[in-house]
Amino acid sequence: MSGAETGRPLALTLGEPAGIGPDIAIEAWGARRSADIPPFIFVGDAEVLKRRAVALGREIRTIATSIDRAVGLFSEALPCLQDEPTVSGAPGAIRASDTAAVIRSIRRAAELVRAGEASAIVTNPIQKKALNDAGFAFPGHTEFLGALSEELFGKPATPVMMLVSPELRVVPVTIHIPLAEVPRRLTTEMIVRTATIVEHDLRKRFGIARPRIAIAGLNPHAGEDSMLGHEDAAVVRPAVEALVAAGIAVTGPLPADTMFHEEARKSYDAALCMYHDQALIPVKTLGFHEAVNVTLGLPFVRTSPDHGTALTIAGTGKARATSLIAALKMADALARRAALE
Secondary structure (H helix, E strand, O other): OOOOOOOOEEEEEEOOOOOOOOHHHHHHHHHHOOOOOOOOOEEEOOHHHHHHHHHHHHOEEEEEHHHHHHHHOOOOOEEEEEOOOOOOOOOOOOOOHHHHHHHHHHHHHHHHHHOOOOOOOOOOOHHHHHHHOOOOOOOOOHHHHHHHHHHOOOOOOOEEEEEEOOOOOEEEOOOOOOOHHHHHHHOOHHHHHHHHHHHHHHHHHHOOOOOOOEEEEEOOOHHHHOOOOOOHHHHHHHHHHHHHHOOOOEEEOOHHHHOOOOHHHHOOOEEEOHHHHHHHHHHHHHHOOOOEEEOOOOOOOEEEEEEOOOHHHOOOOOOOHHHHHHHEEEEEEEHHHHHHH
C-alpha cells in the first residue's frame, strides 16, 4: 500500500525555513511524476514555498488543505497543512521568531502519524544552534522524536539513528556529543541496546531475515590489545560477547579503518560505530547525495535527508533534492512494510 493506495500521505516537516528545506520540497514535488514520488503534505506555511519558488524561478502551485485531501490533490498542487503561523523563510537569514513554527511542525507531524492520518514522517533539516538558542531542550530531531514517542504513543523509546545509502548502512552509538566525551559516556549496555534495536528493525522494517552487524572499535586498530586504549577490551568486547550469546550475528570490535572498503562491506548488513563521525564520514563519502537518515526504535517511521540546512545556497538553485527524494521513497517503503505486519 503506497500513500496513493491508502489515502495517507507522508508528512514532510517545515525544517529551518531559511535553509534549503523549501528548495528541496519544491524540487521533490516537481519530480513527482518523473521520479515517482509518493504523495506528501508539507506541514508548514505555504507562503514560504511560494516565495522560495519565485526566488528559484520555479512555477509551483501550493494549496492549503486538510490532510485527508492531500493525496487527491498531490498530482496538481503541493498540499500544505496550513495550521502553522507564517514564517519569514528569507534564504540564509535565520530568525528566532521562526523557531516555534519549526518545532510545532515536527510535533504536528508526529500527531498526524499517531492519529493514523499520515503514514510516516519525513523531516526537513533543522538548524540545531538556532533551536538551542530559543530554548529547545533536545540536541536534535532524533532525541525530540523519542520524547514525542513516549508522550503521544505512551511508549518509552530508545531512538537510534541509522544512515542508509545504496552501499552502506551505519549507526553511531553516541550521536550529538563532543568527541572528548565519547569514552566517558560509552557503555557496554549502550552498545548492546543499540545493536539489539538495529537487529530488530533490520528484520522487521527492512526484511533482512538474519541481519549481520559489524561493530567498530573505539580506538585506532580497535585498541591493539589495549596498547592504544582500554575501552575496546573493557567496554566494546563485552558487548559483542553479550550480543553473540543472545543469538545476534555480530562481529567485532573491528578496526574502523578497514571496515568500509568494498570487500569488507559485503560481510555485514550494518556497521555499528562508536561515535558520530566514525559512522557518518564513510556513508557520506560513499553516497552523499543518496544517503537517508532513518530513525530506528520508534513506533512510527521517520526518515530525513542526510544533509543540513545549507544556508549559504538556500534560494540559489544549487540545492539538490536527491537525498530528500530518497528519504520520501524510503519512508513510503518502510511504512508499507509496517502496514503489512
